[in-house]
Amino acid sequence: MFQLEGLYATYGEGMVLRHVDLEAPKGRITSLVGRNGAGKTTTLRAVMGLVKTPQGKISLDGRELQKLPVYERAKRGIGYVPQGREIFPQLTVEENILLGLEAGNGKGVIPDFIFETFPILQEFLHRKGGDLSGGQQQQLAIARAVVSGPKILILDEPTEGIQPSVIQEIGRVITELKSKMAVLIVEQYLEFVLDIADYCYVMENGRIIMDGEPECLDQDRLQATMSL
Numbered sequence: 001m002f003q004l005e006g007l008y009a010t011y012g013e014g015m016v017l018r019h020v021d022l023e024a025p026k027g028r029i030t031s032l033v034g035r036n037g038a039g040k041t042t043t044l045r046a047v048m049g050l051v052k053t054p055q056g057k058i059s060l061d062g063r064e065l066q067k068l069p070v071y072e073r074a075k076r077g078i079g080y081v082p083q084g085r086e087i088f089p090q091l092t093v094e095e096n097i098l099l100g101l102e103a104g105n106g107k108g109v110i111p112d113f114i115f116e117t118f119p120i121l122q123e124f125l126h127r128k129g130g131d132l133s134g135g136q137q138q139q140l141a142i143a144r145a146v147v148s149g150p151k152i153l154i155l156d157e158p159t160e161g162i163q164p165s166v167i168q169e170i171g172r173v174i175t176e177l178k179s180k181m182a183v184l185i186v187e188q189y190l191e192f193v194l195d196i197a198d199y200c201y202v203m204e205n206g207r208i209i210m211d212g213e214p215e216c217l218d219q220d221r222l223q224a225t226m227s228l
C-alpha cells in the first residue's frame with residue numbers, strides 16, 4: 001500500500017500542497033485529477049523527492065520515504081514516468097529498458113512479462129527510442145519504469161500528445177499492470193481516466209476536495225472543478 005498522509009509541499013515561499021491524504025493499494029488504478037495548476041504534478045514530484053515536503057508522510061508498505069533521496073525512493077519500489085516521457089532518443093529500445101532495470105537494482109535480462117505486455121517493444125528492440133511514435137515512446141517509458149518490478153507505478157499525463165487511436169492501447173497496458181503493482185495516474189483527459197480508474201481523487205488549489213469510485217463522484221461538481 002502506498003500512502004500520503006497530511007502532505008504539504010512548497011517550491012519556496014508559497015505552499016503548493018496542503019494536507020494531502022491519498023491511498024493507492026496494489027491491484028487498483030488510483031487517479032488524481034484537477035485543472036491546470038491544481039498541484040497534481042507537484043504531488044508526484046513530492047513523492048519522488050523533487051520538491052520540498054516540510055510536513056506529512058509518504059509511505060510504501062508501511063516504510064516512510066519522505067526523508068530519503070530521490071534514487072533511494074526509486075530503489076524502494078517507485079516507478080515514475082514523468083510528463084513528456086523522457087526516454088533516451090539516441091539509445092535503442094533495449095538499452096532504454098536495461099537502464100530502467102539497473103536503476104531498480106536489477107541486472108542483465110529483460111523479464112518476459114515486459115514483452116508480453118508490450119509486444120511492440122520486442123518488435124522494435126533495436127530501433128532508437130527517438131524513432132518511435134509518441135504512443136510507442138510512452139509504452140517504452142512505462143516499460144522502463146516497471147521492468148525492475150516496482151511496488152507502485154506513477155504516471156504523469158500518459159495520454160499527453162498521443163493520438164486518440166493509441167490512447168486505448170495505453171489504457172490496456174496500464175490496466176494489465178495493475179495486477180502486479182499499485183498504479184497512480186495523473187491525467188487531464190477525464191473521460192479516459194475515469195474509464196480505467198478504480199478510485200479517483202479530485203484536487204483543487206493543492207487540496208483534495210473530493211474522492212471516491214468514479215461512478216460515485218458528484219459529476220456536476222467534478223465538471224465544475226475541471227472547467228476554468
Ligand SMILES: Nc1ncnc2c1ncn2[C@@H]1O[C@H](COP(=O)(O)OP(=O)(O)OP(=O)(O)O)[C@@H](O)[C@H]1O
Pocket residue numbers: 011016034035036037038039040041042043188
Ligand atoms: N518550479 C516551480 N516553481 C514555483 N512554482 C511552481 C513550480 N512548478 C509549479 N509551480 C506552481 O505550483 C502550482 C501547482 O502546479 P502543478 O504543476 O503541480 O499543477 P498541475 O495540477 O500538475 O497542472 P498541470 O496539469 O498544468 O501540470 C501552480 O500554481 C504552479 O504555478
